[in-house]
Amino acid sequence: MSSKLKILVPVKRVLDHQIKPLVNAAHDGVQTQGCKFSINPFDDIAIEEALRIKTHRPQDVESTHAISIGVDKCQDILRNCLAKGIDGVSLVETNESLEPLAIAKLLAHHVKQQNYNVVLMGKQAIDDDSNNTGQMLAALLKWPQATNACKVEFNDSMTSCKVTREIDGGEETLEAKLPLVITTDLRLNQPRYVGLSKLMKVKRVKIPKLSITKDFPQVDTTNKLNVLSVDEPQTKSPGIMLKNVDELVSKLKDAKLI
Amino acid sequence: MLKFSRPVVKNCKQLLLFKRCITNSPIIKTTSYRLLSNYKSSDTPLFNGIGAIRSYANTVKFTSEVYPDIHRNDIYKKLNSDDLEYFKSILSKQEIMYVAIENDLQELDLFNEDWMKKYKGQSRLVLKPKSVEKISLILNYCNEEKLAIVPQGGNTDLVGASVPVFDEIILSLNNLNQIRQFDPVSGILKCDAGVILENADNYLREHDHIFPLDLGAKGSCHVGGVCATNAGGLRLLRYGSLHGSVLGLEVVMPNGDIVSSMHSLRKDNTGYDLKQLFIGAEGTLGIITGVSILTQPKPQAINVSFLAVKNYEAVQKVFVKAKKELAEILSAFEFMDQRSIQLTKKHIEKDTSFPLEDEYPFYILIETSGSNKAHDDSKLETFLESAMESEIVIDGTIAQDETELQNLWKWREMIPESSQCQGGVYKYDVSLPLKDLYSLVEVVNKKLADADLLGEAPKPVIAAVGYGHVGDGNLHLNVATRCYSKEVERALEPFVYEYVSSKHGSISAEHGLGFQKKNYISYTKNEQEIKMMKDLKKHYDPNGIMNPYKFI
Numbered sequence: 057m058s059s060k061l062k063i064l065v066p067v068k069r070v071l072d073h074q075i076k077p078l079v080n081a082a083h084d085g086v087q088t089q090g091c092k093f094s095i096n097p098f099d100d101i102a103i104e105e106a107l108r109i110k111t112h113r114p115q116d117v118e119s120t121h122a123i124s125i126g127v128d129k130c131q132d133i134l135r136n137c138l139a140k141g142i143d144g145v146s147l148v149e150t151n152e153s154l155e156p157l158a159i160a161k162l163l164a165h166h167v168k169q170q171n172y173n174v175v176l177m178g179k180q181a182i183d184d185d186s187n188n189t190g191q192m193l194a195a196l197l198k199w200p201q202a203t204n205a206c207k208v209e210f211n212d213s214m215t216s217c218k219v220t221r222e223i224d225g226g227e228e229t230l231e232a233k234l235p236l237v238i239t240t241d242l243r244l245n246q247p248r249y250v251g252l253s254k255l256m257k258v259k260r261v262k263i264p265k266l267s268i269t270k271d272f273p274q275v276d277t278t279n280k281l282n283v284l285s286v287d288e289p290q291t292k293s294p295g296i297m298l299k300n301v302d303e304l305v306s307k308l309k310d311a312k313l314i
Numbered sequence: 315m316l317k318f319s320r321p322v323v324k325n326c327k328q329l330l331l332f333k334r335c336i337t338n339s340p341i342i343k344t345t346s347y348r349l350l351s352n353y354k355s356s357d358t359p360l361f362n363g364i365g366a367i368r369s370y371a372n373t374v375k376f377t378s379e380v381y382p383d384i385h386r387n388d389i390y391k392k393l394n395s396d397d398l399e400y401f402k403s404i405l406s407k408q409e410i411m412y413v414a415i416e417n418d419l420q421e422l423d424l425f426n427e428d429w430m431k432k433y434k435g436q437s438r439l440v441l442k443p444k445s446v447e448k449i450s451l452i453l454n455y456c457n458e459e460k461l462a463i464v465p466q467g468g469n470t471d472l473v474g475a476s477v478p479v480f481d482e483i484i485l486s487l488n489n490l491n492q493i494r495q496f497d498p499v500s501g502i503l504k505c506d507a508g509v510i511l512e513n514a515d516n517y518l519r520e521h522d523h524i525f526p527l528d529l530g531a532k533g534s535c536h537v538g539g540v541c542a543t544n545a546g547g548l549r550l551l552r553y554g555s556l557h558g559s560v561l562g563l564e565v566v567m568p569n570g571d572i573v574s575s576m577h578s579l580r581k582d583n584t585g586y587d588l589k590q591l592f593i594g595a596e597g598t599l600g601i602i603t604g605v606s607i608l609t610q611p612k613p614q615a616i617n618v619s620f621l622a623v624k625n626y627e628a629v630q631k632v633f634v635k636a637k638k639e640l641a642e643i644l645s646a647f648e649f650m651d652q653r654s655i656q657l658t659k660k661h662i663e664k665d666t667s668f669p670l671e672d673e674y675p676f677y678i679l680i681e682t683s684g685s686n687k688a689h690d691d692s693k694l695e696t697f698l699e700s701a702m703e704s705e706i707v708i709d710g711t712i713a714q715d716e717t718e719l720q721n722l723w724k725w726r727e728m729i730p731e732s733s734q735c736q737g738g739v740y741k742y743d744v745s746l747p748l749k750d751l752y753s754l755v756e757v758v759n760k761k762l763a764d765a766d767l768l769g770e771a772p773k774p775v776i777a778a779v780g781y782g783h784v785g786d787g788n789l790h791l792n793v794a795t796r797c798y799s800k801e802v803e804r805a806l807e808p809f810v811y812e813y814v815s816s817k818h819g820s821i822s823a824e825h826g827l828g829f830q831k832k833n834y835i836s837y838t839k840n841e842q843e844i845k846m847m848k849d850l851k852k853h854y855d856p857n858g859i860m861n862p863y864k865f866i
Binding site for chain 1: 619620669671687698712714715716
């Protein structure tokens, strides 16, 4: 039996990865005021992969959909997804910073409701580096998971998928039946740019919004973790140039290393 | 936080090139190691900017062999052992590089060869003094002894001005590289001439300011060098030329006198503005050792858009529209023709995907920088929308994150390197009235085709490409070649200069005259002006030791 793909791509809005994050004054997070935010780069790769699957096998893909959970500003990244060619988007609006488990629960709920059969998502978000959501989502849905994908190949009947993963010292190839959660790694593809004309077209599109209380009433999103403090890593003192071995020996002695 | 590295970052790429050059050619081997040892000794960043890439080399011929009509002037003394003894007495070992025998001359290739691999001197002595006082002593001595000198900064010059023609001593400012002072209130930076532009900019960025000048070679070129050559660059449209932003200079004169106007007043209307003499003098009047410059507050929001248009007329239309609608936030307006992008594609597309799906006759890169992201975004969007609607712009993209922003700039900044990497390049950087700007590229292509020099190998010329700063009426004409040849040079010169002169343009908008254009100054400057320059030169450098055989 062959089936058509219905792909969901969850995307996160994060501090742009080129910006050096600075710890905020309260030491409970990083400074965000006036900073540039962009789509999580791994999620951008997931979007690109969804688009490529759709381009290569249009008859086998029913739809591609991107979803973001976060503040109103997430509309920007969703709009770019639309401009790139994703069929539909939605925003679950919340001002709270949710933990991976809460996100996974919300996504699981959404997946069941909308009958997606593939979730393509970044392996981790570059802001908290948790690398949890994909795995948790697979567990909640009781689906197989293929993480850190660097190559994704569906079979002819779109019933199973071969995923090549990056692992220490090499590659591992997994095969799983659909439905499936795939998380993407850097080497999978190079995301495209947004075309200007397409961007203009979607500029005024109203992004459908969902509310946690109304649309996900049965999902418990309370955070379970308590952030005690966020701090800069210790800075290393710079190296010094020495003139000769004697000086080296005496310095080592001073430092009680020999 | 994870250090994310999706694109092959500039530095990685250069690392690769660096590896390539270590393994390939024997001549480059020394060059590369030299770079490495420089790195250790002076803390200059190694794989930064285009200047550090010197990988595609055939052996460069000596300038004196390529131009046999130019002779060494016998008024200059040849370096002898007494001179060396003197230099050794005032300088430490790290400040002197000397090769005793001709076979070792390649050790100094990095200093003798220009970045384009077009000119090569035969100097055996490189001095890298660490203080202004030492430079003063050196010049005083050289003036007495009539030893010719070439001042050298990052050696990224494009007209052969920063390398010796014969055996002139190279005075490198590599070791004079300290930031002296920065005042965050006035935004005035005082630094040594040998500070690398990118280092100065990075330092300023930490203090929420930026250097008012930016160019492709920023990772190698020196602050003093850009002043001595009056470099233009990518931000001239916004911040004006160095004649405006430099507030003071410290200069060592040929007789060893140190003349300083480092006091940095924004307004100072007392007599002749002498520092202006040295900006653009290409080291022919004195050596700039310190610079005091007005820097600009760091923009809070930067946007970059890459657009495609049908013809050169549309480029002008977009420019007029951008000036009007983007107004004070417009910070760069660059254009590139199809051929320049085709060359660049060959060179970088493997690592950096091209932003548009199709190819078009002309491309435009627009940068805006301002203080309020939401304000800039909406301005730019409105502008782009109406430009697309009226079909002046037929395709385009806008950077969605910092990586895309940097990659879009790469398509403009990598053109110079891409047009030279297949052998060589003849570079012309001219000012022309906007309406005639691109016509030069067209006539040059026609001329080369008529002379049967243009086409597939073995024809010498790959293509004549045009790009540049529309905002400043400045066109870069690059003739990409498979090798340097006299035939091509004859087809181009003085044709290009005559054409520019006939359109009342300038034969050098920002690169200067140096060695390449020494004979063509009269196409832009009149007799009276040239005479005044010569008088000044004679007065301040009576022995002519400063950067001889160049434009004056």
